[in-house]
Amino acid sequence: MLWRGAILPALVTALLLLPLLRRRWFAVVSPIALGLGYLAGHVAIIGWPQRWPPVEGRDLMPYVVLVGALIGVVTGLAGPAKWPLRVIGAAVLPWLLLRSYVRYTWSAGESAMHLLGLTVVLTAVWTLLDRVAASQRGAVVPLGLALTATATAIAVGVSGTALFAQLAGALAAGLGVLVLVAWHDRQSSSRPIVPLAALALATIWITGHFYAELDAWAAVLLVVAPCLLGLHRRFDARRPRRAVLLTLLCLLVPLAGAVGLAVRQHLPAALGR
């Protein structure tokens, strides 16, 4: 399980990234490396999706990651394209994931409210992360995203879906490689990986809450956590290591809260057996 869910995606990401370290195309290739590393883990865990068109979150994930990587490459090469792609991506993803709720469960008003709300939240998170990644080079952003993916894996795992815990773990493993690379090359930009990370994490959060048992407040805390990376600019830039540490501590609070809520809700039932 560790090989498929963590070592393999990390290995594939590293093999694609390391030859391009400190090269001109590194920032553009990083989302491709992260995407292919995740896909290697996904295929090892659950195989390539059998159905077309995909109808479930687990079948959508590979395509979401590919689209996220492509958006990262395109917006890295052509900046003005980022807003239309961001809004379209943020609007289409919730609709794709929640079609069965729209068709069978919700009224027209409830559907509009949920889809619009999720679109706004996803656009906001994506935009905040993009701004932080634009202003902050180095390991802070990939580390924050890796910690968020790890906390997501734990929270959804105890909330009834071991599969999505593994998929979040595969994403965290690839992001972990990016942390090491960014630690080595402090001028590297994490901006191109933001679309992939935002869309992939959103897929797991939405599936975890609407189709598994992820507590609503735990999901909210997971969404809020990476946005706190923006607090980095509020700390003293003359003491960068302290600023990084404080930023990560701020991030860990909601992440710990999310994991704590999920564990409190689901683990006692298992322990009581």
Add this chain to the structure above:
Amino acid sequence: MRHLGLGLSLVVFPLCLFPVTLASSPRVGAATYQVDAAHSSVVFRVKHMGVSNFYGRFNDISGKLVIDEENAADSSVDIEIKIDSIDTNSADRDKHLKSPDFFNARQFPVATFESEKVEQKGDVYEVTGTLQLHGVEKTVTITMTKVGEAEGQMGHRIGFEGTLDFKRLDYGINYSPDALGNDIHLILSIEAVRK
């Protein structure tokens, strides 16, 4: 003349109704039965870790049988099983089976079987139809054996038992292939009461 006209209308009018009456109810010999969930069972068997057979059940089944023992081709079977009613004697395991890892019960809340063809050989019925499970539809044949039929205080009842073997991978339920086998053996024991 007036009496002749009245007499003719008394004969002709019911004859005009006859085709309408035929179209709105099963033909003579066919009877419609409603599935009695309290006395029906849907049990599945799957291999666990390659060492033992594990059994679980679905508790909520509904549907309709139309049985024409004179002409089986006019018979039909429509069954609906609520995935949320899965019961494996463990609340946590039931929760996991209902999650996106396996059945994804919130996205695919029911499994259905709708017959397209019924062939009879004595008390055995070969029922061919569409099985919808986990959002995937496939044509399958279930061999149903009539167990019994009786009239009593609880109405006129009929009972069938059938089995179906299929592969869960064919229906997109492919998580954890190391722990759970691919082959599923389904036992349907249906008791239905005539409407």
